[in-house]
Amino acid sequence: MASIPVPDISLGAIAPEITLALTAVVALMLEVFAEKKGRDHIAYISLVGVIVACFITFRLAGDPSWTTFSGLYVVDRFGQFFKLICLLGTGMTILVSVKYNKDEGIDNGEYYALLLFATSGMLFMVSGSDMITIFMGLEVMSISLYALAGYTRKRARSNEASVKYFILGSLSTAFLLYGIALIYGSTGSTQIDIIAKAVSSGSGVEAVLDLGIVMLMIGFAFKVSAVPFHMWTPDVYQGAPTPVTAFMSAGPKAAAFAAFFRVFNVAFPSLQADWWVIIWILAVATMTVGNVIALLQNDVKRMLAYSSIAHAGYILVGFVAGGALGSSAIMYYMLVYTFMNIGAFAIVTVVGRKGEEKTKFSDFTGLGYRYPLMAVALVIFLFSLAGIPPTAGFVGKFYIFMAALKHGYVYLAVIGVVNSVISIFYYLRLSVMMYMQDEPGEDLPPLVFAPSLIAVMIVAIYGSLWLGIMPAGYISFAQSAFLAL
Amino acid sequence: MELLIFYMFAIVSVAFAIFMIVARKPVSSAISLIGVMFCLAVFYVLLNAHLIAALQILVYAGAIMVLFLFVIMLLNLREKQGAISYHRTALQLAGVAVFCALLVPFMSMVTIPGTSGGAGVSADFGTTAGVGKLLYTDFLLPFEIASILLLAALVGAVALTKLKMK
Amino acid sequence: MGAVAVGIAGAMLMLSEFLGPKHFFREKMEPFECGENQIVSPKQRYSVRFYLIAMFFIIFDIEAVFLFPWAVIFQQLGMFGFIEMMIFILLLGVGLIYVWKKGALEWE
Numbered sequence: 001m002a003s004i005p006v007p008d009i010s011l012g013a014i015a016p017e018i019t020l021a022l023t024a025v026v027a028l029m030l031e032v033f034a035e036k037k038g039r040d041h042i043a044y045i046s047l048v049g050v051i052v053a054c055f056i057t058f059r060l061a062g063d064p065s066w067t068t069f070s071g072l073y074v075v076d077r078f079g080q081f082f083k084l085i086c087l088l089g090t091g092m093t094i095l096v097s098v099k100y101n102k103d104e105g106i107d108n109g110e111y112y113a114l115l116l117f118a119t120s121g122m123l124f125m126v127s128g129s130d131m132i133t134i135f136m137g138l139e140v141m142s143i144s145l146y147a148l149a150g151y152t153r154k155r156a157r158s159n160e161a162s163v164k165y166f167i168l169g170s171l172s173t174a175f176l177l178y179g180i181a182l183i184y185g186s187t188g189s190t191q192i193d194i195i196a197k198a199v200s201s202g203s204g205v206e207a208v209l210d211l212g213i214v215m216l217m218i219g220f221a222f223k224v225s226a227v228p229f230h231m232w233t234p235d236v237y238q239g240a241p242t243p244v245t246a247f248m249s250a251g252p253k254a255a256a257f258a259a260f261f262r263v264f265n266v267a268f269p270s271l272q273a274d275w276w277v278i279i280w281i282l283a284v285a286t287m288t289v290g291n292v293i294a295l296l297q298n299d300v301k302r303m304l305a306y307s308s309i310a311h312a313g314y315i316l317v318g319f320v321a322g323g324a325l326g327s328s329a330i331m332y333y334m335l336v337y338t339f340m341n342i343g344a345f346a347i348v349t350v351v352g353r354k355g356e357e358k359t360k361f362s363d364f365t366g367l368g369y370r371y372p373l374m375a376v377a378l379v380i381f382l383f384s385l386a387g388i389p390p391t392a393g394f395v396g397k398f399y400i401f402m403a404a405l406k407h408g409y410v411y412l413a414v415i416g417v418v419n420s421v422i423s424i425f426y427y428l429r430l431s432v433m434m435y436m437q438d439e440p441g442e443d444l445p446p447l448v449f450a451p452s453l454i455a456v457m458i459v460a461i462y463g464s465l466w467l468g469i470m471p472a473g474y475i476s477f478a479q480s481a482f483l484a485l
Numbered sequence: 486m487e488l489l490i491f492y493m494f495a496i497v498s499v500a501f502a503i504f505m506i507v508a509r510k511p512v513s514s515a516i517s518l519i520g521v522m523f524c525l526a527v528f529y530v531l532l533n534a535h536l537i538a539a540l541q542i543l544v545y546a547g548a549i550m551v552l553f554l555f556v557i558m559l560l561n562l563r564e565k566q567g568a569i570s571y572h573r574t575a576l577q578l579a580g581v582a583v584f585c586a587l588l589v590p591f592m593s594m595v596t597i598p599g600t601s602g603g604a605g606v607s608a609d610f611g612t613t614a615g616v617g618k619l620l621y622t623d624f625l626l627p628f629e630i631a632s633i634l635l636l637a638a639l640v641g642a643v644a645l646t647k648l649k650m651k
Numbered sequence: 652m653g654a655v656a657v658g659i660a661g662a663m664l665m666l667s668e669f670l671g672p673k674h675f676f677r678e679k680m681e682p683f684e685c686g687e688n689q690i691v692s693p694k695q696r697y698s699v700r701f702y703l704i705a706m707f708f709i710i711f712d713i714e715a716v717f718l719f720p721w722a723v724i725f726q727q728l729g730m731f732g733f734i735e736m737m738i739f740i741l742l743l744g745v746g747l748i749y750v751w752k753k754g755a756l757e758w759e
Contacts, residue, residue, distance in 0.1 A: 004724065006731045007622040014626070021633055025745050028640065032752035070623040110644045117637040124630055136630040140637055147641030153648075162645070207591060489653070540716055548709040555705050558697040617720030621732050628717070629735065632742040635710050639746040642706045646699065647755045 010068040013060070013075045013127075016053040016083060017120045023049025024116035031109025039109060043098045046112040050091045050119070057083045057123075061481075067129055071191050074129035077481035081331050082258040085338050086122040089250035090115055092342045092456050096349055097243040099450035103354040104152055104241065111151060115247065118144035122255035129266070131180040131190040134259045138176070138223070141252055142169050148247070149240040161239025168222070168232040176219025182212030183267075192267040200270040213268060217278060220263075223256035226316060227285040230309050237305030242352060242359075245301060246345030249308045250338040257315055257334065261327060264319075272322070279320050280412060287313030287419040294426050300348055301359045303426060304341070307385060310423060311337055314400055317416050321403035328478035329403045332467075333396035335474065339463025340384040340393055346456045347378045350447050358444075361433055368435035371447060377457050379431045384464040386427040387420045392468035399475065491531055498524030511557045515550060522546040534611035703755065714743050 011018065026049075027042045057080050065076030093115060101107040121140025128134035146169060150162025184190050186209040187198035199209065218229065225233040237245045268275065290310030297303040311333075318330040351367065352359050368375040384393035397420055404413040467474060501520035508514040522545045529538035609615035620628055721728070721736050750756060 002727065003729050004618055004622055004727045004732075007625060009625065021742075025636075025742070028745065028749045032749055069626040072624065072626050106648075108644070108648055110640050110648065113640055114637065114644065117633060117640070120633060121630075121637075124626075130627075132624060132627045133630070136627045136634065140630060140634045143634060143641055144637045147637075147644050150645055153645055493657075536720055539719065543716055544709075544713060548705075548712040551705050552702075552709060555697060555702050559699060559702060613720050613723045617724040618727075620717075620720055621724070621728055621735060625735060629738060631717070632714075632739040635714060636742050636746045639707070639710050639743075639750060642703060642710075643750060643753055643755050646703050647753060 007070050008068060013066075013068045013073060014124075015056045016060075016087070017123045019049055019053040019056060020116045020120040020123070024113040024120070027109040027113040027116065031113070040107075042109045042112050043094055043101075043107075046116055047091060047094045049116060050087050050094065053119075053123075054084060054087045054091070057087065069133075071193070072130040072133045073124075073127055075127065077477075078262070078327070078331075079127040079258065081478060081481045082126040082254055082334070083123050085254045085331075085335050086119055086126065086251040088335075089247060089254070089338045089342060090119040092338070092346075092459060093243050093247040093250075095452040095456045096246055096342065096346045098452045099448070100241065100243050100349045106151055106241070111148070114144040114148050114151075118148070118247075119251060122251050125255045126258040126262075128259065129192055129262075131183070131192065131195075131263070134263065135177060135180060138256070138259070139173065141255065142173065142223075145169075145244075145248060145252060148244045149236055151244060152241050155239075157239035158241065159239075161236045164232050164239075165236045172219050172222030172229070175215050175222070179212045179215030179217075179219055182208050182215060186212060192263055195267040196269065199268055210274075213271070213275065214278075216263065217275070220256060220260040221282060224253055224260065224312050224315075225286075225309050226282045226312055227289040227309065230286070230289070230312075233309055234302050234305040237308070238299060238302045242301065242345055242349040242357065245305075246342045246349075249304070249341050249345070253308070253312065254334045254338065257319075257330065261319060261330065265322065265327075276320055276322070279316055280409070283313050283316035283320055283412065284415050285313075286310070286316055287416060291419050291422045291426075295422070297426070298361050299359055300351075300361060300364065300430065301357075303361075303430070304344060304348070307423065307426070308341065310419065311341075311385075313419070314397060314416060317404050317409075317412055318400040320409055320412060321400070321407045323403070323407060324479055324482045325399075325403035325406055327482040328475060329396070329399040331478040331481060332471065332475055333400055336384070336392040336396045336463065336467050339460045339467070340381045340391075343457060343460025343464060344378065344381040344385065346453055346460065347374060347381070350374065350449060350453060353445065353447070361430060364430060365433050365437040374447070374449070374457075375434045377461055378434070380461055380464055382427040382431055384468070386424045388424070390465070390468050392464050392466075392471070395468050395471045399471075487531055490527070494524045494527045498528075512554065515553050515557055518553070519546050519550050522550070532611065536613040536616045537611070539613075700758065707750065707755075710746070711743070714740070 023046055027046055030038055030042050030045070060075055061077050061080035061084075065074060065078075067074045094112065097111065097115075098107075101111060118141045121137045121142075121144065123137070125134050125137030125141060128137055146162055146166040149165050150158050152158040180190060183195060186205040187195045187203075189195055189198065222229040222232075237248065240248065264275065287310050290306050290308075290313055294303050294306035294310060297306060315330050315333055318326045318333065320326070321329070348359055351363060367378075380391065384391035387393045387397040389395075397416070401413040401416050404410075404416065498521050501517045501524065505514045505517040505521065508517060522541055526538045526541040526546070529535070529541055609618075717739065718736070721732065725732060
C-alpha cells in the first residue's frame with residue numbers, strides 16, 4: 001500500500017507549548033521521585049520553564065505570520081502577543097503561589113504542573129487557526145482549571161467552586177463543540193480561513209451556520225464570563241485558592257478573548273453586520289451588571305470577581321469596535337489588566353493570611369498606616385482598575401473607548417465611560433477603608449511579605465504605572481500585531 | 486435490509502430513551518442509557534462510521550457509563566429522589582410538542598436539494614483507516630494535545646482525591 | 652418473513668407478560684442470595700475510591716482507543732506514525748508512572 005506522506009510540521013512553532021508541557025512533566029517527576037529538598041524547587045523550575053517559553057515566544061513574534069501543522073496552527077504577532085500575556089500571568093501566579101501554598105499545605109508539584117498544563121492549553125488556543133486546535137487547547141486549559149479551583153480540597157468553598165466551575169464549564173464547552181459541529185456541517189471545514197471562504201461565498205447552509213455561530217458565541221461568552229453567562233464567576237473566584245483566582249482572571253480570559261476574536265474576525269468577517277449587535281448587547285450588559293453588583297459586595301475577592309466581569313465588558317467594547325484600533329486596544333488592555341489584577345490578588349493573599357481567609361472589606365481597614373507601602377501598591381492597582389490617570393488602566397480604557405468612538409459606536413463608548421465612573425465607587429471604597437478607618441480591635445498576626453510576593457508586586461506596579469506613562473511602544477507593537485492577523 | 490435494521494433499532498433506541506427518562510430508579514435510567522448507546526453504535530455502523538461505532542461502545546457504553554453508575558451509587562439516591570414528578574406531565578408533553586413543532590421548519594430550511602446523500606464525501610470517509618489517515622497527518626497537533634489533556638486530567642483527578650494535605 | 656418472525660416472538664412475550672398468572676410475595680421479590688434471607692440491602696454507598704479507579708480507567712481507555720486507527724494504518728504511516736504515537740504514549744506513560752508512584756493505584 002502507498003505510504004502516507006508526512007504532513008508539514010514545525011516543532012519550532014510550538015516550542016513554547018512543548019517547553020511548558022515538558023516543564024510540567026519534570027515537575028510531576030520531581031514531585032514523585034525527588035527528596036523533600038528537590039520538591040521545594042519545583043516552583044522555581046516551573047518559573048524557569050515559563051521564562052524560557054516567554055523568550056521563545058518573543059523570538060517567534062518577529063516573523064511574519066505563517067501556518068503549520070496543515071493549517072491548524074498559526075504563528076503570528078497577534079497570537080504571540082496574547083501568548084506573552086498568558087505566560088506573564090502564569091509567571092506572576094507562580095510567584096504569588098509559593099508562599100500561599102506553603103501556608104495552606106498545598107505546596108505540591110501537581111499544582112505547578114496543572115498551572116503549566118493550563119498555560120500550554122492557552123497557548124494552543126491562542127494560536128489555533130482551526131476550531132479543533134482551539135477546542136483542544138480550551139479543554140486542556142479548562143480541565144486543569146477545574147482541578148486547580150478545588151485544590152484546597154478541605155475547604156468546602158473550594159469544593160463548591162470546583163464543582164460549579166466544572167458543571168457550568170462543561171455545559172459551555174458542549175455549546176462550543178455543538179457550534180463547531182454545526183459550522184462544520186454547514187461549511188465543510190473546521191479551519192477558520194476555509195470557513196471564511198465558504199461563508200463569504202454563501203456556499204454554507206445558512207440556518208445551520210447561524211445556529212452554529214450563536215452556539216459558538218455562547219460558548220465563548222461563558223469562558224470570558226460575559227453577562228448573562230457570568231453566573232459561575234463570583235462563586236468560583238471566591239471559592240478558589242486566591243492565587244488560582246488571580247491566574248483564572250488573567251491568562252485564561254486573555255486566551256479565550258484571543259480565540260473569540262480570531263474566530264469571529266477571521267472566519268465570519270462577512271457576517272459582521274449580523275453579529276456585532278449581539279456583542280454590543282453582551283458588552284453593555286456585562287459592563288453594567290458587573291459594575292452595579294460589585295458595588296454591593298463586602299468581600300474583596302467577590303468584588304474583584306464582579307470587577308473582572310465588568311472588565312470583560314470593556315474588552316467586549318473593543319471587540320465591537322474591531323479593526324486594527326479595536327484589536328490593539330484589547331491587546332493592550334489585556335496586558336495591563338494582567339498586571340493590575342494579579343497585583344491586587346497578590347495583596348489579597350497577603351492580607352488573607354494563613355488558614356481561614358480574611359478577605360472581607362473590614363479586614364482591610366487601617367492597613368494604610370501599618371503597612372504603608374503595601375497600601376500604596378494596592379491603591380495603585382485599584383486606581384488602575386478604576387481607570388484613573390496616570391495609571392495604565394486609564395490608557396487602556398482610553399484606547400478602547402477611542403476605538404469605539406472612531407468606529408461610530410458613540411452610545412457604547414458613553415455607556416462604557418459611565419460604567420467606569422460607577423466602578424470608581426467601589427475601588428475607592430476599599431482604598432478609603434484602608435486609610436480612613438481604624439484597624440479592627442482584635443489582635444491579628446502581622447502580615448508576612450515573602451520575597452516572591454514582593455517581586456510580584458514590583459512587577460505589577462511597574463506594569464500598572466510604566467505602561468500608563470509610556471504606552472506608545474506597547475500600543476504600536478499591538479497595532480502591528482493586528483495588521484499581521 | 487439496511488432500512489429494516491435502522492427502523493428496528495430506531496424504535497428500540499427511542500423506547501430505551503423514553504424509559505430512561507421515566508424510570509423511577511436512577512440505576513434503571515442508567516442501564517437504559519446504555520441501551521440507547523448501543524443502538525446509536527448500530528446507527529454508526531449503518532453510516533459506515535465503524536470507528537465511531539467502536540468508540541461509542543468502548544468509551545460511552547463502557548467507560549462513561551461506569552462513571553455514571555458509580556456516581557449514582559455514590560450518591561445513593563432513594564427512589565423518590567431520583568424520579569421526576571408526574572404532576573406536570575401535560576406541561577412536559579406540551580414542551581416536547583412545541584420543540585418538535587420548532588424542529589419542523591428548521592429541518593425544511595436545512596434540507597437542500599442535491600446535498601443529501603453525502604455528495605462530495607470520499608469513499609473512505611468515516612472508516613477507521615480514513616479517520617486514522619486524517620488524525621495522524623492533518624490533525625496531528627490536536628492528537629498530541631489530547632495526550633496533554635489526558636495527562637492533565639489524570640493529574641487533576643489525583644490532585645482532587647489523593648493528595649495529602651498538611 | 653423476518654418481520655413475521657419478530658412479530659410472533661414479540662407477541663408471545665407480550666401475551667405471557669399480560670395474561671400469565673402472577674403471584675407477588677415478599678420472599679419472591681427479594682434478590683436471590685443462595686436461598687438465605689437477605690442480610691444487608693444491596694443499595695449501599697460505594698466508596699469514592701471506586702470513582703478514582705473509574706477515572707483512570709476512562710483515561711487509559713481513551714488512550715487505547717487512539718491506538719485502533721493507528722494500528723489499522725500503521726504500515727502506511729511508517730516511521731513518522733511510530734514516532735508520533737510514541738510521543739503520545741510517552742506522555743501518558745509519564746502519567747502512569749506518576750499515578751503509580753503517588754500510590755493512587757493502592758487501595759490503602
